[in-house]
Amino acid sequence: MIDCLRGLLRPVFSAPGAAALVALALTAGAAAQTVPASTPPAAPAAPAAPAAPAATVPVSSMSSRVLACTACHGKEGRATPDGYFPRIAGKPAGYLANQLLNFRDGRRSYPQMTYLIEHLTDDYLREMAEHFAALDLPYPPPPAPQAPAAVLEQGRKLVQGGDVARNIPACVACHGAAMTGVTPSIPGLLGLPRDYLNSQLGAWKTGQRGAHLPDCMADIARQLTPDDVSAVSAWLAAQPVAAGGKPARTLPAAMPARCGGVAEVPVAAAAAR
Numbered sequence: 001m002i003d004c005l006r007g008l009l010r011p012v013f014s015a016p017g018a019a020a021l022v023a024l025a026l027t028a029g030a031a032a033q034t035v036p037a038s039t040p041p042a043a044p045a046a047p048a049a050p051a052a053p054a055a056t057v058p059v060s061s062m063s064s065r066v067l068a069c070t071a072c073h074g075k076e077g078r079a080t081p082d083g084y085f086p087r088i089a090g091k092p093a094g095y096l097a098n099q100l101l102n103f104r105d106g107r108r109s110y111p112q113m114t115y116l117i118e119h120l121t122d123d124y125l126r127e128m129a130e131h132f133a134a135l136d137l138p139y140p141p142p143p144a145p146q147a148p149a150a151v152l153e154q155g156r157k158l159v160q161g162g163d164v165a166r167n168i169p170a171c172v173a174c175h176g177a178a179m180t181g182v183t184p185s186i187p188g189l190l191g192l193p194r195d196y197l198n199s200q201l202g203a204w205k206t207g208q209r210g211a212h213l214p215d216c217m218a219d220i221a222r223q224l225t226p227d228d229v230s231a232v233s234a235w236l237a238a239q240p241v242a243a244g245g246k247p248a249r250t251l252p253a254a255m256p257a258r259c260g261g262v263a264e265v266p267v268a269a270a271a272a273r
């Protein structure tokens with residue numbers, strides 16, 4: 001089934017029609033990367049010019065391009081809180097793009113997904129990220145809490161206050177007071193299945209998930225005991241999503257540590273070295 005999904009995503013191998021547009025966009029992208037050999041060098045070698053703005057992708061071709069994704073991520077990228085597949089709709093665009101790069105370049109591993117995107121260019125991945133980030137779809141109510149009250153309380157305390165003695169910053173210091181993330185690159189922590197949260201924090205602890213360096217989440221996850229991880233995941237998964245889940249634009253205070261891929265958010269002086 002994955003092969004047929006890959007065909008969908010890269011319609012250059014499939015039927016013409018709306019798909020041809022995507023094929024065109026694909027080849028145009030590829031050409032842009034290989035022209036220099038046959039083009040006379042432009043005047044004095046310009047310092048690495050910022051990439052030309054990506055051509056606007058027609059909506060119809062974008063929706064056929066991302067059909068392959070919705071097979072697992074749910075209709076329009078709106079996964080339900082049950083199961084494992086994370087929702088991608090409405091998450092900050094920079095975060096989604098960073099994740100697609102992480103999967104493509106081996107910092108995260110989910111072979112069926114990597115297989116779909118391993119040959120796609122940065123621009124192509126960014127366009128898909130922007131497509132999903134722009135979707136504004138309601139979140140379903142959270143599932144009933146799946147842990148005893150004392151465990152949920154342990155989770156709430158860590159998320160909202162951290163644990164100074166163990167050098168664990170409050171999760172809300174970076175993920176936002178409403179825990180809906182911060183544009184453009186910090187994800188929210190709500191509306192995610194408990195199993196998914198457990199697995200992501202576990203993967204950071206064991207080195208199976210990585211992010212751009214410095215990988216602040218790896219440092220934080222290593223400070224969490226397995227009990228902390230279950231408590232935090234159980235509490236987060238049971239919280240309703242406020243304010244339509246929209247990421248905040250800024251944090252009220254600087255982040256307590258530096259995180260790769262998040263250049264836009266100020267970092268507290270003590271951690272900025």
Ligand code: HEC
Binds near residue numbers: 068071072073086088
């Ligand atoms: C075969 C099922 C499958 C398909 C198809 C698939 N994904 Fe995924 N995707 C997953 C799973 C499972 C994860 C979580 C993996 C993990 O444990 O880290 C994931 C994670 C992600 C994430 C990270 C989400 C987050 O919150 O960190 C993004 C972004 C994403 N997928 C985008 C896409 C896009 C875009 C496509 C289409 C090109 C796609 N996926 C196709 C299964 C799939």
Ligand code: HEC
Binds near residue numbers: 168211212255261
């Ligand atoms: C110093 C800032 C910072 C703090 C504090 C922080 N995070 Fe994060 N977190 C990030 C960044 C940045 C990312 C995105 C990493 C990437 O690009 O993969 C992230 C990603 C995550 C993700 C992945 C979400 C997804 O959709 O896959 C989870 C889960 C997470 N953090 C949980 C936590 C928890 C729980 C805490 C508190 C114990 C916490 N974070 C504290 C910055 C922080």
